[in-house]
Amino acid sequence: MDNKPASGLVTVEELEYFMRTGEIDTLIIAIVDMQGRLMGKRLTADYCQRCGFSKGTHFRTYLLGTDMER
Numbered sequence: 001m002d003n004k005p006a007s008g009l010v011t012v013e014e015l016e017y018f019m020r021t022g023e024i025d026t027l028i029i030a031i032v033d034m035q036g037r038l039m040g041k042r043l044t045a046d047y048c049q050r051c052g053f054s055k056g057t058h059f060r061t062y063l064l065g066t067d068m069e070r
Contacts, residue, residue: 019045029057
């Protein structure tokens with residue numbers, strides 16, 4: 001794999017490579033809730049390499065309908 005920085009969409013293999021080489025140290029997984037706000041989590045490269053790619057990750061579905069301002 002050449003050493004050009006990631007731009008746009010990357011494959012899982014490219015993502016793993018960039019994490020191994022230190023080019024990516026944090027992965028942000030997010031969705032948009034009913035009010036249009038991003039909800040999600042940050043995963044460290046270490047976590048992704050240890051279990052994130054094989055086990056996946058999750059977050060609570062109540063975040064999609066929770067009004068955090070009230």
